[in-house]
Amino acid sequence: MAGARGRVPRDIGKLETTITANDGTSVARERLAWPLETSGHPHIVDLLPAVGLGSVSVALDGQVIARLVLPTPQHPWQEVSITIEGQTFVVGLTWHVPVMRTDLFARGRSLLDDRPIEEVRGAAPPPLSNYEVWIGGLSRPFAVPRRSFLPGWMALVCIVSIVALLLIFSWQPRPSGLLAGLAAGVALLSLYLIWFRSWVVVLDRTHAYLLARPHLGDARRLAGFFGALVGYPLVAIALLVALEYR
Numbered sequence: 102m103a104g105a106r107g108r109v110p111r112d113i114g115k116l117e118t119t120i121t122a123n124d125g126t127s128v129a130r131e132r133l134a135w136p137l138e139t140s141g142h143p144h145i146v147d148l149l150p151a152v153g154l155g156s157v158s159v160a161l162d163g164q165v166i167a168r169l170v171l172p173t174p175q176h177p178w179q180e181v182s183i184t185i186e187g188q189t190f191v192v193g194l195t196w197h198v199p200v201m202r203t204d205l206f207a208r209g210r211s212l213l214d215d216r217p218i219e220e221v222r223g224a225a226p227p228p229l230s231n232y233e234v235w236i237g238g239l240s241r242p243f244a245v246p247r248r249s250f251l252p253g254w255m256a257l258v259c260i261v262s263i264v265a266l267l268l269i270f271s272w273q274p275r276p277s278g279l280l281a282g283l284a285a286g287v288a289l290l291s292l293y294l295i296w297f298r299s300w301v302v303v304l305d306r307t308h309a310y311l312l313a314r315p316h317l318g319d320a321r322r323l324a325g326f327f328g329a330l331v332g333y334p335l336v337a338i339a340l341l342v343a344l345e346y347r
Contacts, residue, residue, distance in 0.1 A: 129213060131200045137212065139186045146183070148192065148203055159183055159192050172196035174234050178225040180218075191218060195225045231319040236308060236326055251299065259295050262288035300333050 135146040149158040150171060159167040159181060169181040169192065177196035182189055188207065195202040204211050206218045229237075251259070265288045269281055307329040311322040 130202045130204070131197075132203055135205050135212070137205075139188060142186065144185060146185075146190075146192070146205060148194075157194060161185060167192070169194065172201055172225075174226070174229040175231060177228055178222055180222070193218065193221060195221070197226075230315060232311065232322040232326075235323070249302075251295070255295055255298075258291055262291045262295075266292075296337060303329055303333050 133148045133150075135148075137144055137146065144162055147160040147163075149160055149165075150156075151158065155171045155173075156168050157171055157179075158165045159169070161183065167181045167183050169179045170176065172179045172194045173196060178193070180191055180193045182191050184190070191206040191209075193204040193206060195204070204213055204221055206212065206221075209218050210216065211218070211221060265284055269285050269288075304326070307326055311317065311325055314322070317325075
């Protein structure tokens with residue numbers, strides 16, 4: 102029964118291995134201490150993540166016997182073989198948010214839920230590219246919204262704001278008075294917000310384009326994204342300068 106504690110026997114040839122586990126629970130799949138018995142001899146396998154080093158030490162009865170790399174989105178599955186009393190076991194780590202999943206295998210089967218290692222390995226998340234991981238925090242990956250570049254109502258606000266600014270600045274090169282200053286401020290703020298939204302839409306579309314083209318490689322995709330990130334405001338600044346000195 103899921104969640105029930107008990108001793109689960111595992112027949113592994115001449116050795117009998119037992120383990121106490123909360124089968125089926127998320128806590129059991131995140132465990133770092135694995136008490137077990139082989140041929141009646143108690144052992145404990147500890148998984149010791151090294152903070153900041155990106156590695157996990159495997160200790161048998163308090164002595165480190167192996168190390169493996171901490172799983173990451175780019176490499177979501179990591180495994181290492183260890184030997185206990187002549188029997189080979191496999192420690193498997195799966196990248197998972199918020200806590201990685203762990204498992205211990207004897208003769209190719211999980212001591213947690215008896216699944217074959219091939220099934221557990223295949224259930225790991227698909228590996229992501231560096232581009233997907235690095236840019237995922239700046240732009241929304243996998244679900245990029247297909248928003249219109251400039252909706253009708255926003256285009257109308259843009260036109261009204263530009264006309265208002267032209268009228269105000271043609272009337273007074275330096276607007277004075279509460280009403281003129283307020284009108285100019287609202288128009289400028291509206292134009293800035295519209296421009297900022299268009300910048301976000303450009304980044305979303307650039308990100309979607311690059312996600313669909315993994316053959317370009319991480320370096321070229323990163324260059325393309327940051328080109329859009331920096332180039333769009335530079336073009337806007339260049340246009341403002343050109344208008345100022347026309």
